[in-house]
Amino acid sequence: MRNLAWINGTVSDISEAKVSLEDRGHLLGDGVYEVTRIYNSRPFYLSAHLERLHKSAVAIRIDIPVRIGEIEEIVADLIKKSDCIDGYLYIQLTRGSAQRNHLFPVGATPNLTLYVRGLDPLPALEAVKPAECITLPDERWLNCHIKTVNLLPNLLARQKAAEAGAQEAILYRSGDVVTEGTRSNVFILIDGKVRTHPESNLILSGITRRIVLDILTELAISNSEENFTRHDLQNASEVWITSTTMEVNPVAKIDGNRVKGTAPGPICYRLMEELRNKIAATCF
Numbered sequence: 001m002r003n004l005a006w007i008n009g010t011v012s013d014i015s016e017a018k019v020s021l022e023d024r025g026h027l028l029g030d031g032v033y034e035v036t037r038i039y040n041s042r043p044f045y046l047s048a049h050l051e052r053l054h055k056s057a058v059a060i061r062i063d064i065p066v067r068i069g070e071i072e073e074i075v076a077d078l079i080k081k082s083d084c085i086d087g088y089l090y091i092q093l094t095r096g097s098a099q100r101n102h103l104f105p106v107g108a109t110p111n112l113t114l115y116v117r118g119l120d121p122l123p124a125l126e127a128v129k130p131a132e133c134i135t136l137p138d139e140r141w142l143n144c145h146i147k148t149v150n151l152l153p154n155l156l157a158r159q160k161a162a163e164a165g166a167q168e169a170i171l172y173r174s175g176d177v178v179t180e181g182t183r184s185n186v187f188i189l190i191d192g193k194v195r196t197h198p199e200s201n202l203i204l205s206g207i208t209r210r211i212v213l214d215i216l217t218e219l220a221i222s223n224s225e226e227n228f229t230r231h232d233l234q235n236a237s238e239v240w241i242t243s244t245t246m247e248v249n250p251v252a253k254i255d256g257n258r259v260k261g262t263a264p265g266p267i268c269y270r271l272m273e274e275l276r277n278k279i280a281a282t283c284f
C-alpha cells in the first residue's frame, strides 16, 4: 500500500505532503482532529467521527471548508488510491495559514488535511496484551470534550507512563474522580455494575465508549455513566480502556497493583468479542 495524504485537495505521498509554515495548527495548536480505524479497506464508524469533527470545529469556531458528504467521498477515494486494507485515517482541520497572531485571521481559509497509514491487522483476541496503567492528576483544560490538537498534557502523562513501564496513564481530577486515559476512555466493573465517567467537558466522548455502552445495554449488563474514584478503580473486579486504535483493551495492573479479577475478565472479554462482531458486520 501507499501512505497517502490529501491536503486541501492535493493528493501526494505522506513523505512529500506539505503544509505552510504559518499553518495555525503548526504555530498555535489552533485546530481539531479525528482518528478513524480502517478495517478491510473500510473506515469504521466514519460518520460518527465526522459528526464529532463537526462538533469540535463548531466549538472552536472553525468552518469546515467542504461538506461532510464530500469528506466521505475524499476518504473513500484516498483509501482506494492508497490500497489500504488495515490502517487508520487521520483528519485535521486548522484555522488556516496566516501571519502569527493570537487573533483569528481575517479571510484565511481553514486547512483540511487527511492521511492514511497502514497498521498491522488486529491480533487474535487471545493475543491482546492486558495493559499496565499508572494514575496521574488530570492537568488538562476544562474543554476536554473538544478533540483539539493541543495534546501536550496528554503527551507528558503518556510519556511518564511509558517511563514507568506502563501503556497508559489514567487521569483523575479533584476528589480523586477518574476522568479518562491520555488517549482512551476508562471502564470499571464494581459491585456488579459497569461504570464510566459521564459525558461532560472533562472527557472526550469516545466513539468506542459509546459503542461499548450500547453493547452493554443490548446484552442487559448493568451499566451507568457515573463518576468513580481512584479508590473504586483499585477495588474494581474488571478494568478496561477503549479507543479507536486499542478497541477494548483489558487492564491488568494499576499503579503496580494487580486488578482483583482476571484480565480480561468475563465482561471485558465479551465486549472485545462483540466489538469484533460489530467490526465484522460493518466492514467485512
Ligand code: PDD
Binding pocket: 035, 180, 181, 182, 183, 184, 185, 203, 204, 205, 206, 207, 208, 209, 242, 243, 244, 245
Ligand atoms: N484518541 N479520550 C481521549 C483523550 C482520546 O484521545 C481518545 C482517542 C479517546 C477515545 O476516543 P475514540 O474511542 O473515539 O477513539 C478518549 C485517539 C485514538 C488518538 O488521539 O489517537
